[in-house]
Amino acid sequence: xxxxxxxxxxxxxxxxxxxxxxxxxxxxxxxxxxxxxxxxxxxxxxxxxxxxxxxxxxxxxxxxxxxxxxxxxxxxxxxxxxxxxxxxxxxxxxxxxxxxxxxxxxxxxxxxxxxxxxxxxxxxxxxxxxxxxxxxxxxxxxxxxxxxxxxxxxxxxxxxxxxxxxxxxxxxxxxxxxxxxxxxxxxxxxxxxxxxxxxxxxxxxxxxxxxxxxxxxxxxxxxxxxxxxxxxxxxxxxxxxxxxxxxxxxxxxxxxxxxxxxxxxxxxxxxxxxxxxxxxxxxxxxx
Numbered sequence: 001x002x003x004x005x006x007x008x009x010x011x012x013x014x015x016x017x018x019x020x021x022x023x024x025x026x027x028x029x030x031x032x033x034x035x036x037x038x039x040x041x042x043x044x045x046x047x048x049x050x051x052x053x054x055x056x057x058x059x060x061x062x063x064x065x066x067x068x069x070x071x072x073x074x075x076x077x078x079x080x081x082x083x084x085x086x087x088x089x090x091x092x093x094x095x096x097x098x099x100x101x102x103x104x105x106x107x108x109x110x111x112x113x114x115x116x117x118x119x120x121x122x123x124x125x126x127x128x129x130x131x132x133x134x135x136x137x138x139x140x141x142x143x144x145x146x147x148x149x150x151x152x153x154x155x156x157x158x159x160x161x162x163x164x165x166x167x168x169x170x171x172x173x174x175x176x177x178x179x180x181x182x183x184x185x186x187x188x189x190x191x192x193x194x195x196x197x198x199x200x201x202x203x204x205x206x207x208x209x210x211x212x213x214x215x216x217x218x219x220x221x222x223x224x225x226x227x228x229x230x231x232x233x234x235x236x237x238x239x240x241x242x243x244x245x246x247x248x249x250x251x252x253x254x255x256x257x258x259x260x261x262x263x264x265x266x267x268x269x270x271x272x273x274x275x276x277x278x279x280x281x282x283x284x285x286x287x
Contacts, residue, residue: 010281014245014246016043018043045086046088049061053258061088061089062091062092064148069098073094073097073112080117093119094115109143122150131149131162137169147171153186153193175209194230198238205240208261209242210248227261238280241277242281
């Protein structure tokens with residue numbers, strides 16, 4: 001077993017409470033999500049996260065928006081306000097609710113910029129159009145905010161084309177390009193789209209997360225082909241590991257997941273491993 005990394009910065013965590021049905025209505029209906037009563041469908045607070053990640057030296061972690069619609073803005077402000085007492089999160093990726101105009105979208109950004117830990121957004125509407133219009137992207141770029149791309153393999157190529165003119169905007173490709181299955185057809189779409197995003201340049205990075213749920217496994221055999229390709233495509237200094245907990249906890253423990261990350265990268269040099277486990281996230285989220 002390779003030596004564990006000296007430190008970890010977890011780039012994707014969801015702190016939430018299913019009892020808040022106005023913010024997280026989907027957590028109160030696990031049967032509709034194809035899951036049971038455990039895994040993601042539970043209260044997940046900082047003490048719970050710390051307990052489950054205790055075997056890995058997690059220095060800091062990033063919370064990513066999960067509340068629906070306008071509630072995602074309030075979620076950012078509340079998490080930031082309570083972070084000192086709770087012991088985290090250390091950075092927050094807020095939500096961008098559906099907006100009628102660019103001006104409305106920019107207002108959502110500026111409201112969240114009142115939170116010192118706010119670092120960027122991911123859209124919280126439907127997934128048919130994962131990239132906001134150009135005016136919103138410019139506003140993000142001007143404010144030095146991160147744009148997190150939630151797009152499936154068949155959407156990655158178009159997303160790359162839409163983002164091509166924004167070389168000063170930091171783009172994070174969430175969940176390793178978000179494959180839905182491990183079929184050859186999906187893998188081909190994914191590789192083509194991931195290649196297009198990687199080719200945009202150093203402002204685009206890949207968050208290595210979110211693979212356990214579609215594949216139903218945290219094993220090295222299941223995740224290694226996808227992780228290795230992404231790391232080769234982007235380079236270790238443009239990739240970062242993340243747990244996606246508690247969502248991916250339906251498929252195993254935190255220790256299971258990070259052990260897989262550790263084994264998959266065992267042959268890389270320590271500088272590269274340091275980037276993957278902490279350095280890239282530290283730079284991207286200004287931690």
